[in-house]
Amino acid sequence: MSDLDIQKLSMRFDLPGGGSVQALKDVTLTLKEGELLSVLGPSGCGKTTLLNIVAGFLAPTEGTITLGGKKVTGPSAERGMVFQQGALFEWMDVRDNVSFGPRMRGQKPSQYRDEVNHLLDVVGLGDFKEKAIYELSGGMQQRVALARCLANHPDVILMDEPLGALDALTREKMQGLVLKLWKETGKTIILITHSVEEALLLGERLLVMAPRPGRIHKEYRLPFAETGVTQDLRQVKKTAEFGAVREEILGMIWDMEEEIMGRQEGA
Amino acid sequence: MELITSLAGELRTVLGTVLSAAPFIIGYVLLILGTLAVWKVIRQFLQPRRDYSALKTVTFGDESAVTSNTVASVISIALIFVLWGAFTGSKLLPGFLHVPGAFTGEGSFTYTAQGPDGSTDEATVMVRVFPAGSEADAPEAALGEGFAKDDGLAVQAYRSELLRFDDNDEFTRDDGASVVAIDGRPVEAGGPGVDVGFATVNVTGRGTLNITPDTGWQMEPIWLPAPEAVWSQLVKISSDGFRNSTLAEHLGYSLFRVIVGFLLGAIVGIPLGYAMGLSDWFRGWFDPIVEFMRPVPPLALIPLVILWAGIGEVGKIILLFLAALWIMAIAARSGVSGVRISKVHAAYSLGASKWQIMRHVIIPNSLPDIFTGARVAMGVCWGTVVAAELVAAEKGAGMMIMVASKFQSTDIVIMGIILIGVVGFSIDMLMRWAERILVPWKGRG
Ligand SMILES: Nc1ncnc2c1ncn2[C@@H]1O[C@H](COP(=O)(O)OP(=O)(O)OP(=O)(O)O)[C@@H](O)[C@H]1O
Ligand SMILES: [Mg+2]
Numbered sequence: 001m002s003d004l005d006i007q008k009l010s011m012r013f014d015l016p017g018g019g020s021v022q023a024l025k026d027v028t029l030t031l032k033e034g035e036l037l038s039v040l041g042p043s044g045c046g047k048t049t050l051l052n053i054v055a056g057f058l059a060p061t062e063g064t065i066t067l068g069g070k071k072v073t074g075p076s077a078e079r080g081m082v083f084q085q086g087a088l089f090e091w092m093d094v095r096d097n098v099s100f101g102p103r104m105r106g107q108k109p110s111q112y113r114d115e116v117n118h119l120l121d122v123v124g125l126g127d128f129k130e131k132a133i134y135e136l137s138g139g140m141q142q143r144v145a146l147a148r149c150l151a152n153h154p155d156v157i158l159m160d161e162p163l164g165a166l167d168a169l170t171r172e173k174m175q176g177l178v179l180k181l182w183k184e185t186g187k188t189i190i191l192i193t194h195s196v197e198e199a200l201l202l203g204e205r206l207l208v209m210a211p212r213p214g215r216i217h218k219e220y221r222l223p224f225a226e227t228g229v230t231q232d233l234r235q236v237k238k239t240a241e242f243g244a245v246r247e248e249i250l251g252m253i254w255d256m257e258e259e260i261m262g263r264q265e266g267a
Numbered sequence: 268m269e270l271i272t273s274l275a276g277e278l279r280t281v282l283g284t285v286l287s288a289a290p291f292i293i294g295y296v297l298l299i300l301g302t303l304a305v306w307k308v309i310r311q312f313l314q315p316r317r318d319y320s321a322l323k324t325v326t327f328g329d330e331s332a333v334t335s336n337t338v339a340s341v342i343s344i345a346l347i348f349v350l351w352g353a354f355t356g357s358k359l360l361p362g363f364l365h366v367p368g369a370f371t372g373e374g375s376f377t378y379t380a381q382g383p384d385g386s387t388d389e390a391t392v393m394v395r396v397f398p399a400g401s402e403a404d405a406p407e408a409a410l411g412e413g414f415a416k417d418d419g420l421a422v423q424a425y426r427s428e429l430l431r432f433d434d435n436d437e438f439t440r441d442d443g444a445s446v447v448a449i450d451g452r453p454v455e456a457g458g459p460g461v462d463v464g465f466a467t468v469n470v471t472g473r474g475t476l477n478i479t480p481d482t483g484w485q486m487e488p489i490w491l492p493a494p495e496a497v498w499s500q501l502v503k504i505s506s507d508g509f510r511n512s513t514l515a516e517h518l519g520y521s522l523f524r525v526i527v528g529f530l531l532g533a534i535v536g537i538p539l540g541y542a543m544g545l546s547d548w549f550r551g552w553f554d555p556i557v558e559f560m561r562p563v564p565p566l567a568l569i570p571l572v573i574l575w576a577g578i579g580e581v582g583k584i585i586l587l588f589l590a591a592l593w594i595m596a597i598a599a600r601s602g603v604s605g606v607r608i609s610k611v612h613a614a615y616s617l618g619a620s621k622w623q624i625m626r627h628v629i630i631p632n633s634l635p636d637i638f639t640g641a642r643v644a645m646g647v648c649w650g651t652v653v654a655a656e657l658v659a660a661e662k663g664a665g666m667m668i669m670v671a672s673k674f675q676s677t678d679i680v681i682m683g684i685i686l687i688g689v690v691g692f693s694i695d696m697l698m699r700w701a702e703r704i705l706v707p708w709k710g711r712g
């Protein structure tokens with residue numbers, strides 16, 4: 001059982017000019033193996049900070065994270081990350097990017113070749129294996145990033161706005177792909193997004209965070225990801241249920257943003 | 268205060284020179300615009316249909332659409348050679364394109380001498396003007412009648428010659444004879460000269476005649492030799508050599524110094540830059556040194572290097588090593604610091620070790636910056652080696668033109684400058700080509 005357990009996580013950044021920012025306060029959360037959690041919240045509420053701590057890039061000021069009972073102390077191959085953009089290695093072609101993890105573990109080409117080819121076929125880049133990264137479009141690059149992460153067999157996949165830089169149409173296709181891969185591989189996924197629709201469509205669970213200090217505001221359990229696996233995502237979006245939850249969450253985030261603005265004007 | 272006054276004086280001189288050049292610059296610009304107009308007319312005949320770029324709605328402001336016009340480049344280069352040929356009387360150019368040259372051939376004028384008794388007599392001077400590089404005897408002159416006798420004189424083009432007209436006269440200057448008129452026009456000693464058609468003749472303060480043949484508009488070969496003279500020097504020096512070394516040896520030595528100096532600079536500078544990029548201790552240690560040494564022009568180190576290491580190869584290579592070292596160190600440092608943190612994070616979360624991140628992320632990520640640095644360093648090294656050879660060297664491109672200039676062999680100087688330019692340009696092209704092949708992702712991250 002590789003459950004992800006986040007206990008009483010707090011993060012304070014000390015600013016160089018004195019003073020500090022409380023980016024996270026007392027975040028507690030347990031994610032079962034194979035769950036897909038999407039995280040929403042106004043800008044600056046600590047979403048990226050949370051993900052960076054889970055990935056092991058940042059050490060929290062308080063609290064612990066365990067994955068399958070093992071304490072997280074730094075980055076490791078069991079927690080893969082898909083960045084928004086610019087994290088591919090331009091000096092390698094598509095295939096070398098995807099096989100990076102296995103190669104670093106010392107595997108021979110015969111050991112990973114078939115799987116890498118398969119993954120590239122799955123993400124629709126079968127014909128682009130030898131292409132250079134800078135020859136690909138933004139959406140294709142994100143598919144490479146996804147395949148690179150999957151080729152490394154992480155227990156948890158962390159995604160920080162992986163589709164944020166894509167156009168609406170490509171984004172929709174990629175959402176379908178993420179759902180499909182999630183269902184096929186059964187990975188635990190944390191997905192940060194700014195799009196309420198995306199969070200609803202993909203998240204089995206949804207976390208809405210509030211800022212200052214960054215904390216969990218409300219949690220939802222959603223049925224749409226399950227239906228989305230079999231149905232057309234556009235149809236899912238049109239259902240009344242989907243619309244109702246979307247309005248509720250939009251209103252919630254809107255109120256939070258207004259409060260921030262009000263506080264800033266008052267100060 | 269004194270400094271400011273003298274600098275202001277210098278500035279006036281410089282501005283005066285610029286102003287005197289202004290008509291030529293304006294003329295050149297007008298010529299460019301003129302060829303542009305002609306080209307537009309010609310193009311309309313060649314391509315009546317408008318090309319795609321002419322369909323743009325924005326015709327000004329889209330600088331990214333400006334590319335180099337090959338026709339303009341060809342005309343520009345051709346014009347340089349035509350002007351060069353026209354002002355040097357090049358044989359490669361049809362004669363009607365030459366600007367008027369210096370007078371050569373024969374001419375004559377008369378002078379009127381006044382004897383001590385106040386009587387005057389006229390005599391003719393035959394002048395033969397011969398081009399530089401040849402020799403000629405003075406023309407034979409019939410003595411003529413009267414007390415002033417005819418003279419003959421040979422003058423080299425672009426030179427002037429004194430004529431002691433009285434050498435063969437019956438009255439000499441010591442007797443009180445003097446010239447009072449040239450070609451019938453009155454002159455006085457030390458006064459302005461008289462134009463006699465092919466030359467200017469004036470009477471010096473001591474009473475002799477000074478004959479200066481017209482120089483025309485062309486440049487004397489000692490200032491600017493014709494293109495074919497430069498070419499024939501190239502042919503001659505590449506087969507016979509210059510100063511005990513062949514042309515290939517001169518260029519080869521210069522290139523050898525640049526390559527060895529640059530490679531040593533890169534071998535030390537790149538690891539130094541990496542250390543500075545990876546460790547704050549190394550960065551703190553070397554930042555003051557590197558930041559101070561970088562703005563010191565390598566040329567300023569020449570005297571010190573000569574004092575320490577003499578004028579041999581070691582000294583030059585030390586100089587070039589220093590020229591390349593700081594550039595390469597800074598390039599490698601910025602290549603390391605410029606790595607996107609998300610790439611490093613991605614590699615860590617894919618299971619890479621520190622050493623693997625160094626090998627597979629940081630080093631390849633720094634290559635574009637290192638190549639940019641290498642291109643700059645090679646350019647600086649090439650400039651520095653030529654300058655160092657100007658100061659002191661036994662062999663080398665810079666030494667060749669410096670020695671040639673001491674012997675006023677302008678053709679060798681110009682040939683050397685052109686070769687130095689060609690080599691420098693080739694080095695840059697080679698580096699660009701290597702960059703395209705080796706770091707094709709440069710600037711496309
Ligand atoms: N390295 C840091 N040093 C200081 N403060 C930081 C640092 N990283 C983040 N913060 C602060 O922590 C808070 C949370 O930042 P974080 O990047 O996690 O927000 P976010 O929710 O991801 O925002 P966005 O939606 O805009 O990406 C912000 O107030 C930010 O200013
Ligand atoms: Mg005489």
